[in-house]
Amino acid sequence: MIYIISALAGLVWGFLAALLNAFVTKKCIAKQSTNAIMASNLVHMLVDVAALAAVFLVRNLSWLNFAVAIVATAAALSITTIVFTFKLAAKKED
Numbered sequence: 001m002i003y004i005i006s007a008l009a010g011l012v013w014g015f016l017a018a019l020l021n022a023f024v025t026k027k028c029i030a031k032q033s034t035n036a037i038m039a040s041n042l043v044h045m046l047v048d049v050a051a052l053a054a055v056f057l058v059r060n061l062s063w064l065n066f067a068v069a070i071v072a073t074a075a076a077l078s079i080t081t082i083v084f085t086f087k088l089a090a091k092k093e094d
Contacts, residue, residue: 003068010055010069014076017051021077022084029088048077 021044028040055073059066 002063002065006065006068007072009064010072011076013051013055013069014073015080017047017073018077018080018084021047021081025084025088044081051077 024043024047025040028036051073052070055066055070059069062069
């Protein structure tokens, strides 16, 4: 049961971080500036590192399984970002 709870916690945490990335991306694309897009990429990396670092730093303070939580966080970050990017590209084609 602890593995399932750890996976769910990691998925939720990764999803929230990916939503922050999506918000930043939308704002930067709206500006239509090369510098804004480059800043968006930097913020993406910082948010991803911060989300994974947060899981790493609370590994000894939490009863969650660290390996499951970090993998679930990384998976949620990746999958949610891919889904958001495809949805954003589909909107641009219309």
